[in-house]
Amino acid sequence: MSDLTYAYAQPSALAHQPEGDTLLLAAYAENAPASGATCFFRGQLRDSWLTARGLTTLAKVVASRFVPQSAALRDPIVTAGAGQLRFEAFSSCNGVYARLDLGPAALDGEFVQSGTTNVDFNEPMVNALSRIGRAEPVRLSVGQQAVTLERAAGHVTERKVALPERWIKGLTAAQGYLAQMDEKLRLGRTQAAQLLHSLPSGTAKGAIHLMLRGARLSFSPVGGPGAVRVGGAHRLRLLEGLLPLTQAARVYSTPDGQASAVVLELGGGHEFLLALSAEVNRGFSGEGTQLGALLDELPAEWLAGANNLFRGNETFNPTLFGLAHDLAPATVERLCASLSAMGLLGFDLSTNQYFYRRLPFKTDRILRLNPRLKNARTLLSNADDVQLVGVGSGGRTEARVRGTDAWHTVLVGGADAPRCTCQWFSSHQGQRGVCKHVLAAQLRFAA
Known part of the structure; x- marks a missing residue:
C-alpha cells in the first residue's frame, strides 16, 4: 500500500516573540498549493496550559505502540472550521484513536479557511509544550502566516514524512465504531481522577470490564x-x-463490545477522546465492518455533489440529508459508507453527529483501501469463480466460491448472518467484517 509523502517548509515550534509566545504548527495538506503557504487558524488560546496538556497527551498517543513493530512517529491531522479545531491521531500500532477538540470557548481568533491538514509534531515542539505555564499567554497559528514566511525567506527546512494510508482506513473504522456507540457510564470529577486506580498492573492479557459499584469504579x-x-x-x-x-x-x-471510548470533559471548550480497538493486536485499519454498505456503488457525481456541500467540521446529519434530497435510507447508508471510506467523515460522540473532513476527493480510495471488496470484484470477473448451489427456504442462498487453495461454501441472504468456510471467517466470525468470498456471493446473487 502506497503512502503519501509530504514535507513541511519549516518545523513547528513555540516561538518567543516581542508580542508574546506563539505556537506555530507547521501544516501541509494533501491538497496544499505548490507554495505550501496555507493558514487555517491564527489567534489566541484562552487556556494555553490546558491546550498544551491535551496536545502533549495526543503526542503521547502518537508515539506509543502496543504491539512490536518499527513504525516511526506520525504527525496528527487537524480539521479547522465551524469555529473549532479537531486534532486527530492514532497510536503507531493503529489500535488507539485519539482526538483533542478545541471548541469556540477555547479559541479567540480567526479561521482563515476551513480544511484538513497534517501538522508537524516534532520532539522540540512537544518538549516546549510541556513547559508552558498555567497563566502563560500563547497565540496559535495552524499553518503558515506571512510573517513566518518572511522570517523563513532564504532558509527552508523540509522534513519529509510518509503519511500511511492505513490512517485513512483507521479513520473510516473508528468513526464507524463511534457511530454505533452508546453512553454506558458517566463519571464525576473524583471518579474520573480515579479511573485507573483499580486497573491491574502490567499488560492486560485479555479484555476486562469497567463498572460502577455504587459510586466506586472498578475493573x-x-x-x-x-x-x-x-x-x-x-x-x-x-x-x-x-x-x-x-x-x-x-x-x-x-x-457488541468490539470497541470502547472515553471522553474527557476538560472545560473551557476542551474535550479529549480516546477510543480503543477490541484487542491490543487489532488495529482499526484492519476492520471492515462497513464493507457490506459499499457493495452497491453510487454514481461518482452523487458523491462529488455531497462532498461539495460541506466544509471542514460542518455537521453531516444523514437523516436530514436524505430528507432534503429525497434519498431512501439505504442510499443514505451507502453514501455515508462511501464518504467514510475516503476518510471524509468523523463522528462526534458529544453531539451524536458526523462531522466533515476536507480531504481530497478521491473515489479510487474506496477500492484501494478495502482490498477485500476489491478482491471480491476480481472474483466476479470470472463467472466460474462464484457458483450457485441452491436457494433454500427464507431466501438463504448457498454458493461455492473459489479461494486461494480451495473452494469455500458460502451462505448469504435470509434472516441469518452470512457464513463462509474460509479461515478468515472461522477466525473472526464476522466481527471484523465479512470475507471476500461472502462479498462476492452477495454481489453475484443480490436480489
Missing part, C-alpha cells in the same frame, strides 16, 4: 449489567496526564 474480569468491555485496558494509561484535570468523563461502548 473486573467478569462483566455485569452496565459494564463496559475494554480490550487492552492498560492502554487507558495514556490518559494519566489528563485525568486529574477532568471535570467529568463519559464511557462508551459498541453494542
Whole structure:
C-alpha cells in the first residue's frame, strides 16, 4: 500500500516573540498549493496550559505502540472550521484513536479557511509544550502566516514524512465504531481522577470490564449489567496526564463490545477522546465492518455533489440529508459508507453527529483501501469463480466460491448472518467484517 509523502517548509515550534509566545504548527495538506503557504487558524488560546496538556497527551498517543513493530512517529491531522479545531491521531500500532477538540470557548481568533491538514509534531515542539505555564499567554497559528514566511525567506527546512494510508482506513473504522456507540457510564470529577486506580498492573492479557459499584469504579474480569468491555485496558494509561484535570468523563461502548471510548470533559471548550480497538493486536485499519454498505456503488457525481456541500467540521446529519434530497435510507447508508471510506467523515460522540473532513476527493480510495471488496470484484470477473448451489427456504442462498487453495461454501441472504468456510471467517466470525468470498456471493446473487 502506497503512502503519501509530504514535507513541511519549516518545523513547528513555540516561538518567543516581542508580542508574546506563539505556537506555530507547521501544516501541509494533501491538497496544499505548490507554495505550501496555507493558514487555517491564527489567534489566541484562552487556556494555553490546558491546550498544551491535551496536545502533549495526543503526542503521547502518537508515539506509543502496543504491539512490536518499527513504525516511526506520525504527525496528527487537524480539521479547522465551524469555529473549532479537531486534532486527530492514532497510536503507531493503529489500535488507539485519539482526538483533542478545541471548541469556540477555547479559541479567540480567526479561521482563515476551513480544511484538513497534517501538522508537524516534532520532539522540540512537544518538549516546549510541556513547559508552558498555567497563566502563560500563547497565540496559535495552524499553518503558515506571512510573517513566518518572511522570517523563513532564504532558509527552508523540509522534513519529509510518509503519511500511511492505513490512517485513512483507521479513520473510516473508528468513526464507524463511534457511530454505533452508546453512553454506558458517566463519571464525576473524583471518579474520573480515579479511573485507573483499580486497573491491574502490567499488560492486560485479555479484555476486562469497567463498572460502577455504587459510586466506586472498578475493573473486573467478569462483566455485569452496565459494564463496559475494554480490550487492552492498560492502554487507558495514556490518559494519566489528563485525568486529574477532568471535570467529568463519559464511557462508551459498541453494542457488541468490539470497541470502547472515553471522553474527557476538560472545560473551557476542551474535550479529549480516546477510543480503543477490541484487542491490543487489532488495529482499526484492519476492520471492515462497513464493507457490506459499499457493495452497491453510487454514481461518482452523487458523491462529488455531497462532498461539495460541506466544509471542514460542518455537521453531516444523514437523516436530514436524505430528507432534503429525497434519498431512501439505504442510499443514505451507502453514501455515508462511501464518504467514510475516503476518510471524509468523523463522528462526534458529544453531539451524536458526523462531522466533515476536507480531504481530497478521491473515489479510487474506496477500492484501494478495502482490498477485500476489491478482491471480491476480481472474483466476479470470472463467472466460474462464484457458483450457485441452491436457494433454500427464507431466501438463504448457498454458493461455492473459489479461494486461494480451495473452494469455500458460502451462505448469504435470509434472516441469518452470512457464513463462509474460509479461515478468515472461522477466525473472526464476522466481527471484523465479512470475507471476500461472502462479498462476492452477495454481489453475484443480490436480489
